Amino acid sequence: MGTGQIRHWGIVDEESEPVSLIAAAAGGDVRAFEQLYARFAPCVYGLCLRLTSQREAAEDCTQDSFVAAWRALHRFEYRSRFSSWLQRIAIHTVLARRRGLRAWNEVAEPSTGLPDVADPGAEAAPLDLERAIAALPERARHVLVLVGIYGFSHAEAAATLGVAEGTCKAQLHRARGLLVDALGLEE
Amino acid sequence: MDKRPRRTLDDLLETMPRDVAPPRALWPGIAHQIARAPRRSRRLPIAASVAAACLAGALVWVVLHAPSTPPRGSTTAHSASESFNEPRDPAYVAARANLERSFRERLATLDPRTRATIESDLALIRRAHEDIRRALADEPANPILEHLFESTWHDEFDLYDSVVRGTELTTTRS
Numbered sequence: 500m501g502t503g504q505i506r507h508w509g510i511v512d513e514e515s516e517p518v519s520l521i522a523a524a525a526g527g528d529v530r531a532f533e534q535l536y537a538r539f540a541p542c543v544y545g546l547c548l549r550l551t552s553q554r555e556a557a558e559d560c561t562q563d564s565f566v567a568a569w570r571a572l573h574r575f576e577y578r579s580r581f582s583s584w585l586q587r588i589a590i591h592t593v594l595a596r597r598r599g600l601r602a603w604n605e606v607a608e609p610s611t612g613l614p615d616v617a618d619p620g621a622e623a624a625p626l627d628l629e630r631a632i633a634a635l636p637e638r639a640r641h642v643l644v645l646v647g648i649y650g651f652s653h654a655e656a657a658a659t660l661g662v663a664e665g666t667c668k669a670q671l672h673r674a675r676g677l678l679v680d681a682l683g684l685e686e
Numbered sequence: 687m688d689k690r691p692r693r694t695l696d697d698l699l700e701t702m703p704r705d706v707a708p709p710r711a712l713w714p715g716i717a718h719q720i721a722r723a724p725r726r727s728r729r730l731p732i733a734a735s736v737a738a739a740c741l742a743g744a745l746v747w748v749v750l751h752a753p754s755t756p757p758r759g760s761t762t763a764h765s766a767s768e769s770f771n772e773p774r775d776p777a778y779v780a781a782r783a784n785l786e787r788s789f790r791e792r793l794a795t796l797d798p799r800t801r802a803t804i805e806s807d808l809a810l811i812r813r814a815h816e817d818i819r820r821a822l823a824d825e826p827a828n829p830i831l832e833h834l835f836e837s838t839w840h841d842e843f844d845l846y847d848s849v850v851r852g853t854e855l856t857t858t859r860s
Contacts, residue, residue, distance in 0.1 A: 529717065529720060529721075532720075533713060533717070536712075536713055536716060537713075540707070540708055540712065540713075541705035541706055541707045541708070542704065542705050544706050544707065544708040544712075545703065545704055545705050545706035546704075548706055554709065557708075558708060558709075558710070558712060561708060561712055562712050562715045562716050562719070564827075565712075565716045566716055566719045566720060567826070567827045568826070568827075569716075569720050571822070571826045571827060574819065574822055574823050574826065575823065575826070576823040578823065578824060579824070584826055587825060587826060587827070587828075588826050588827040591825075591826075591827040591828055591829060592827060595829050628698050628699075628702065629702075647699050648699055648702055648704065649704060675695060678695055679695055682695070682698070684693065684694060684695050684698070685693075685694050
């Protein structure tokens with residue numbers, strides 16, 4: 500699909516969606532892809548950081564996500580926003596990494612103790628909340644991050660995480676309860 | 687006494703920034719990986735080896751057991767590469783075209799019923815491949831879809847290989 504056609508249909512404009520850069524990168528232009536990275540890295544890293552609750556893991560996943568995006572870019576069909584497409588790649592990358600680490604028995608669950616979340620964005624959000632989220636059990640954390648923070652529907656989160664929608668709702672309920680208790684909040 | 691209004695969890699979640707800048711530059715690592723493993727290169731060696739194996743078999747068969755009648759299928763067959771979103775490397779495209787030509791030539795020597803079965807199988811593989819390609823556009827990097835996509839891609843080559851090798855055996859025995 501050409502970029503002119505996309506603009507003609509009014510699906511996106513260059514301001515909100517860098518169609519020209521996406522098309523150039525899909526055609527093999529590494530500099531264009533670097534500009535896409537500069538623009539979308541915070542969106543991908545933020546999601547990876549919340550999902551993994553570990554800075555180094557989030558950095559690795561962000562790198563792997565952009566490499567995967569580069570390889571899959573020729574299949575991007577503009578049916579969703581580019582940022583949403585990247586975020587789905589990031590989620591699959593985090594989940595695949597987690598499965599790989601479990602298979603090799605390399606790491607323990609990062610669900611206890613304070614996580615390493617010293618990042619610039621933490622200034623705007625209460626650090627206690629970031630830490631409390633990071634301390635959640637992994638599956639509950641994944642659902643809370645996708646549904647509670649990034650606005651996925653239960654159906655989308657369930658499909659992405661490979662669980663039933665009911666499981667997704669139960670995990671969100673569990674996560675919220677744990678956070679309310681941990682932070683002394685009102686429901 | 688704390689006079690601050692009590693905040694709810696939703697209030698707090700609402701204030702969390704969605705975007706967080708990476709604490710260090712990650713682009714150099716990404717650029718390095720992209721340069722080291724260019725797009726689509728992963729499949730090419732496999733394709734080339736499969737194609738080479740099939741073509742080698744086909745060449746031996748053609749030299750030792752040239753058919754008495756000219757191949758008919760090659761004039762009516764449509765190109766296998768039309769409906770697939772696969773590597774566009776010239777070497778790969780040429781290898782694939784040669785492989786499919788050999789396959790079509792062998793297919794034309796088979797009886798109509800066998801030929802119809804093989805054509806039906808091939809159509810099924812291509813339909814599955816296209817369905818998965820569409821799904822991958824919506825779910826990029828989904829490992830299950832990636833695996834299925836590659837599987838169907840290999841299935842087509844396996845089918846070509848089976849036909850080429852199968853007709854080689856038949857011809858050798860006759």
